[in-house]
Amino acid sequence: MNGSLEEHQRELPTIIIEDEPIVEPRCNGDMVTPSTSNYLSSELDEGKKSVGTQTTTCLPSTENLMAIIERLNNQITDLKRKLSEAENAKVDAQKAQATSQLPLIMFEQQLKTNDEMCTFYTGFKVDQLQAVISFAAVDKIHYWGNTLINEPGRLECSSKPQGRTRTYTQAQELLLFFMRLRGGFLLDDIAYRFSLSPSYVSRMVLMWTQILFKKFDSVREYMFTPRHIINKHLPARFKKFKNIRVIIDCAEIRCEKSSSFEQQGNCYSEYKAHTTYKFLIGCTPNGGVSFVSNLMEGSIHDRAIVIESGLVQLLEEGDLVLADRGFTIRDLTDEKGAVLKIPAFLKGRDKLTPQEEMATKEIAANRIFVEHVVGRLRNFRIFQRVVP
Incomplete structure (x- = not known):
């Protein structure tokens, strides 16, 4: 055993440590500490050998240390280059984003x-x-x-x-x-x-x-203007309708045909000769919109749309509602204690009585306000063509 150890000592310069912890050598250069790198660890692992109960550690050569340092320095340089490229790309993206936002920002300021x-x-x-x-x-x-x-x-x-x-x-x-x-x-x-x-x-x-x-x-419930506020600002032409609460009418918007034949039939409007969405709209005597229902299928009847919209639940006792002949909802308004004013029906007669003609003209003259509201909606060009 001693002879074998002496032969190893002659072949390699070694440090023999008996029963002592191995202290790995470090190279404290300005750039790196090779003993902490993976490269140096692998070099030391290859140089470590156990002989009996003694451990020998082979120091890496100066050339190997310099090669390891050079590789690490090259990696640092490469990482710095990539970081610089990423920062430049971020700045370019921010400039491009600011440039793309410029037209909208300028347009907003003009408006x-x-x-x-x-x-x-x-x-x-x-x-x-x-x-x-x-x-x-x-x-x-x-x-x-x-x-x-x-x-x-x-x-x-x-x-x-x-x-x-x-x-x-x-x-x-x-x-x-x-x-x-x-x-x-x-x-x-x-x-x-x-x-x-x-x-x-x-x-x-x-x-x-x-x-x-x-x-x-x-806020749909709060849009429905209280009667005392309406009376406070009631136009002179509505003096005969002192308790008026709302003027109602239905409007339709043309829509695309559905692939379902059932929906095509439900949405088809004979009045427009097209598939439509239908909704109920109400306004105050001043022309302000006070009620709008959800969109419904174009074939729905005026009475049904009033029931589905929930308008009746908003009425109070004594309220006056102006509407067209198609709104046969007198039984619904009577239940709430409200009054419905619609043009008179002939009911098999040749003509209306003078009193009925006068009342019909007054109702039609004041109902024109809700038709003006519907007309203002037509100014939004998206509703002038077929909507999806």
Whole structure:
């Protein structure tokens, strides 16, 4: 055993440590400490040999240490280069994003100082648009794609958002939304005008459609103006209808044909000779909209839409309702203690009595206000063509 150990000692310069912990040599250079690197560890592992109860450690050569240091320095240089490239790419992306937002930002600033321009593109004056934006604002929203839920103080998706985060403010997105409604601009047109993608504009329009529906649906009861406020501002021409609460009528919007024959039949309107959505709308004597029902199938009868809309539940005793002949709902209004005023029916007679003719003319002359309201809806060009 001793002879074998002496032969090893002659062949390799070794440090023999008996019953002592092995202290690995370190190279404390300016750049790196090789004893902490994987490269040096592998070198030392190869140099370690056990002979009996003694352990020998072979020091790496100077050339190996220099090679290890050079490789580590090259890695550091490469990582610094990649980090610099990533930072430059981030700066370029931020500049590109700011440049793409510039057209919409400039357009928004122009609208804020021009009532006529704002009305043309959105249908609202500047102060009205700001009021609608403030009303529609929500704490947290995600793009369309998941089920929207309504929680106290916020409206958000029930799952995590997908895709990139929102780039534009809610006011800017609502501006594009009202441009879509008022001007009937195509999605591609809006996208090209403001350097956006058509898919982004489409998702944004769908998202705000859902949000605004939930927002206005939550205040539908408060939109129905109380009678004492109406009487306080009642126009002179309505003096004969002192207790008037609402003037109602139905309107229809042409829609695309469904692939289902059953739905085609339900949505087909003989009046429009087309598939339509039908809704009930009510206004005050001053022409302000006070009630709007949900959209229903075009073939639904006026009486049925009144029942489905929940309008009767909002009426109070003594309220006066002006309507057309098609609203045969006198039994419903009588149950609430309200009064229904509609033009008289001939009921097999050749003509109306003079009193009935006079009453019919007065009703028709005052019902014109709700028809004006429906006409104002037609100014939103998206309703002038077939909607999806």
